Amino acid sequence: MVNIPSTMKISLRALKANKMRSSLTMLGIIIGVGAVITMLAVGTGARQEIAEQISSVGSNLLMILPGATTAGGVRMGAGTQSTLSMADAEAIKKECLAVSYVAPSHGGVAQVVYGNQNWSTGITGTTPDILYVREWYLSAGRPFTEQDVKSATKVCLLGQTVVDNLFGDINPVGKIIRIKNVPFTVLGTLESKGQSPTGQDQDDTIYIPVTTSQKKLFGTPFHGMVRIIMVKAKSTEDLNTAEKQITELLRQRHHIGQKQENDFTVRNLTQMMKVEEQSTKVMTLLLGIIASVSLLVGGIGIMNIMLVSVTERTREIGIRMAVGAKTWDIRLQFIIEALTLSLSGGFIGIVIGISSSEILSTVAGWTTIISLFSVILAFCFSALVGIFFGFYPAYKASLLNPVEALRYE
Amino acid sequence: MALIEASAVTKVYQLGDIVVNALCTISLSIEKGEFIAIMGPSGSGKSTFMNILGCLDKPTKGRYLLEGIDVSNLNRDELANIRNKKIGFVFQGFNLLQRTSALENVELPMLYNGVSAEERRQKAAAALRAVGLEGRQNHYSTQLSGGEQQRVAIARALVNGAPIILADEPTGNLDTKTSTEIMRLLKKLNTESNITVILVTHETDIAAYSRRVIKFLDGCIVSDEHIS
Ligand SMILES: Nc1ncnc2c1ncn2[C@@H]1O[C@H](COP(=O)(O)OP(=O)(O)O)[C@@H](O)[C@H]1O
Numbered sequence: 001m002v003n004i005p006s007t008m009k010i011s012l013r014a015l016k017a018n019k020m021r022s023s024l025t026m027l028g029i030i031i032g033v034g035a036v037i038t039m040l041a042v043g044t045g046a047r048q049e050i051a052e053q054i055s056s057v058g059s060n061l062l063m064i065l066p067g068a069t070t071a072g073g074v075r076m077g078a079g080t081q082s083t084l085s086m087a088d089a090e091a092i093k094k095e096c097l098a099v100s101y102v103a104p105s106h107g108g109v110a111q112v113v114y115g116n117q118n119w120s121t122g123i124t125g126t127t128p129d130i131l132y133v134r135e136w137y138l139s140a141g142r143p144f145t146e147q148d149v150k151s152a153t154k155v156c157l158l159g160q161t162v163v164d165n166l167f168g169d170i171n172p173v174g175k176i177i178r179i180k181n182v183p184f185t186v187l188g189t190l191e192s193k194g195q196s197p198t199g200q201d202q203d204d205t206i207y208i209p210v211t212t213s214q215k216k217l218f219g220t221p222f223h224g225m226v227r228i229i230m231v232k233a234k235s236t237e238d239l240n241t242a243e244k245q246i247t248e249l250l251r252q253r254h255h256i257g258q259k260q261e262n263d264f265t266v267r268n269l270t271q272m273m274k275v276e277e278q279s280t281k282v283m284t285l286l287l288g289i290i291a292s293v294s295l296l297v298g299g300i301g302i303m304n305i306m307l308v309s310v311t312e313r314t315r316e317i318g319i320r321m322a323v324g325a326k327t328w329d330i331r332l333q334f335i336i337e338a339l340t341l342s343l344s345g346g347f348i349g350i351v352i353g354i355s356s357s358e359i360l361s362t363v364a365g366w367t368t369i370i371s372l373f374s375v376i377l378a379f380c381f382s383a384l385v386g387i388f389f390g391f392y393p394a395y396k397a398s399l400l401n402p403v404e405a406l407r408y409e
Numbered sequence: 410m411a412l413i414e415a416s417a418v419t420k421v422y423q424l425g426d427i428v429v430n431a432l433c434t435i436s437l438s439i440e441k442g443e444f445i446a447i448m449g450p451s452g453s454g455k456s457t458f459m460n461i462l463g464c465l466d467k468p469t470k471g472r473y474l475l476e477g478i479d480v481s482n483l484n485r486d487e488l489a490n491i492r493n494k495k496i497g498f499v500f501q502g503f504n505l506l507q508r509t510s511a512l513e514n515v516e517l518p519m520l521y522n523g524v525s526a527e528e529r530r531q532k533a534a535a536a537l538r539a540v541g542l543e544g545r546q547n548h549y550s551t552q553l554s555g556g557e558q559q560r561v562a563i564a565r566a567l568v569n570g571a572p573i574i575l576a577d578e579p580t581g582n583l584d585t586k587t588s589t590e591i592m593r594l595l596k597k598l599n600t601e602s603n604i605t606v607i608l609v610t611h612e613t614d615i616a617a618y619s620r621r622v623i624k625f626l627d628g629c630i631v632s633d634e635h636i637s
């Protein structure tokens with residue numbers, strides 16, 4: 001039976017006898033663990049940021065824009081020639097089976113007035129589907145309906161920024177505002193969504209029925225013209241199918257010949273972000289690996305010092321063996337010594353890792369997330385390093401020949 | 410049954426092509442309570458024999474019974490256990506732990522046999538008292554004279570109640586006066602506590618404390634005399 005408390009006392013005393021050496025050895029682990037924690041915090045933060053962007057834009061989203069895409073992905077003549085119409089949107093909804101919601105949009109920037117307050121903002125004419133496509137809920141009131149779209153009713157939904165600027169503390173639902181001097185009834189208000197991935201204020205917007213926008217506010221070069229059609233696929237797996245179905249349908253509707261280029265572009269927003277998310281994942285992994293290598297180097301430092309320590313203390317080991325220390329008494333003594341180095345290094349490393357993550361987020365403005373998991377992982381990892389790199393020196397010590405160890409100078 | 414029964418024990422060291430016959434067919438029996446001096450020139454195999462008696466080393470050939478147990482067949486940990494319970498070592502160079510107090514040095518053998526911390530402290534203090542060092546419990550080995558260090562080592566050898574003390578040139582590093590003190594102490598332990606003492610020495614006046622003198626030459630016993 002190994003006497004653990006006494007063995008621990010012996011190990012701690014040996015470490016205290018060489019304070020400078022012990023702290024320098026610990027430094028390797030401190031830097032390693034600190035780096036692992038910081039890198040994981042930065043990586044997790046970056047991924048979280050992208051995940052938030054995806055969910056703020058809406059998932060499983062396709063965007064149909066007028067104009068062709070060149071091989072390099074640059075859209076030519078964007079917005080100059082309008083090729084999309086309400087009829088296209090209706091056809092997509094009816095015929096593309098992989099699609100669940102379709103929201104065409106048409107609009108512009110206009111002055112909005114309530115009482116003596118006025119505010120200039122983007123007006124988007126669209127269909128009720130927009131709320132499902134963007135996964136955007138109302139904070140008050142009710143949405144407009146298909147009936148409102150059919151009869152081009154003068155009703156609107158206000159984004160939170162517009163509410164703040166026009167109404168302040170007043171409840172806007174049911175009030176009349178003037179857009180380009182045309183009176184609109186406020187049906188409801190949209191929940192706050194914050195900034196878009198590109199840094200725009202998504203709440204600075206007003207939704208109105210698409211037909212109202214076309215007929216009463218901004219006009220169209222041809223009947224039913226829309227600027228963009230946003231589409232939500234039934235599921236992530238359906239995204240590619242939906243893209244194919246839409247392309248096929250629109251080529252047919254726009255009478256585009258076999259060799260001709262599309263006069264529209266389908267953009268898979270979700271996929272673009274997924275790609276970005278994937279590359280962040282790879283980056284996190286790389287950072288983690290680099291940090292782990294420094295932890296490994298710290299572990300090798302421990303092993304190195306432990307080997308020196310075993311050699312220096314050969315005679316001590318001989319004395320212990322002579323008075324009855326068994327194999328595991330000797331082994332544990334050195335393993336506990338290595339473990340103490342690595343665990344206290346790990347503990348300080350965790351503190352330093354957490355503080356440097358905090359500094360990165362306050363000074364550099366990076367999103368950093370310290371998960372309990374990464375802290376536990378780093379701690380277990382440093383314990384493992386201690387046991388792994390402490391074992392060989394301990395094993396070596398336990399195999400010493402007592403007679404030779406006692407004679408060692 | 411004899412306390413120690415060695416029959417045809419040999420020890421051969423192989424250094425590359427060179428074969429060193431450190432011990433050649435030693436047969437010996439030692440009874441409980443004996444006080445034995447082993448003498449002989451340097452390199453005659455005295456330490457080799459002591460290491461085998463103390464279960465620090467195994468014979469190349471032959472049988473060694475300690476209290477009737479055949480030690481030659483035991484593994485490392487079983488040998489460690491025997492050293493812990495049956496054998497107390499006293500070395501020429503004292504072999505105390507550095508940066509460790511006298512009391513803790515004496516506690517050392519009890520770390521390896523499950524004695525509680527409180528009992529360890531008490532037994533170690535009692536052993537230090539028995540060797541006349543009650544005031545020096547908290548002194549480090551560097552703060553003790555050679556004779557005092559050797560007393561600490563003897564206390565450490567006693568503390569587990571071992572029936573045998575093996576002392577390889579215990580007075581080799583001490584002056585005549587201190588040597589006499591150490592020998593008196595060993596003699597007292599032998600007569601009062603019936604502890605078997607086996608010591609190696611070059612000096613005849615040290616050997617004079619014993620009741621049996623065994624002389625080694627080139628790995629063989631050349632004489633084995635009882636003194637009355
Ligand atoms: N580990 C060893 N390897 C090889 N030869 C050894 C070893 N230990 C002792 N010897 C040899 O065995 C012989 C006896 O040594 P030892 O028992 O130490 O003599 P003593 O203690 O009587 O001076 C010597 O010739 C010595 O060189």
Ligand SMILES: [Mg+2]
Binds near residue numbers: 456457
């Ligand atoms: Mg010798």
